[in-house]
Amino acid sequence: MTEEKYAELFPDSSYVKSASIPTFGEYAQIWLDSREIVETTRSNYKGTLNRYWMPYLAEARIDLVSAADVRHVVANTGWSSAGVRRNAVDRLSSIFKSALADGLINRNPCASIARPRLAKKQVDPYEREDAERIIGYLYETCRGLTEIYAVWSEFAFSQGCGRQNRRR
Secondary structure, three states: OOHHHHHHHOOOOHHHHHHHOOEHHHHHHHHHHHOOOOHHHHHHHHHHHHHHHHHHHOOOEHHHOOHHHHHHHHHOOOOOOHHHHHHHHHHHHHHHHHHHHOOOOOOOOOOOOOOOOOOOOOOEOOOHHHHHHHHHHHHHHOOHHHHHHHHHHHHHHHOOOOEOOOOO
16 A cells, blocks of 8 residues: 555544654755745855754654754754854744744744844954055055045045954
């Protein structure tokens, strides 16, 4: 007897119900495919899912993933920063929100996971002499369209913009 025939004859059996509920990995792929996002964002989401969540949750039925499972992964992952952790948990929560809306789960297991606060970035402004030296150098060396960098830099410095180191 095929699975389809069994489901037709015994629609309320636990076997049929468990077979119709996708694994986390299957549902995450459906969720990702249904997003209308640019390719770089899709790649970012896919990387986050594959790096942090798939090794632990991919084979589990989505309705059986608990808050304790998510907490275990969060606690045992070496996060490079609070922002990375926050982004990864937000992505996971979005998948579970969709599963909740689709009627596959009764509760979002990420709902009880605290989102880490992000530290305010400290701006290290240039001293006036440094700014003038940089602007002077740009005006001396930039020609044509690249001269726009000099103009932009002069404007940015005059408006109090500072340097900011971004880590990726």
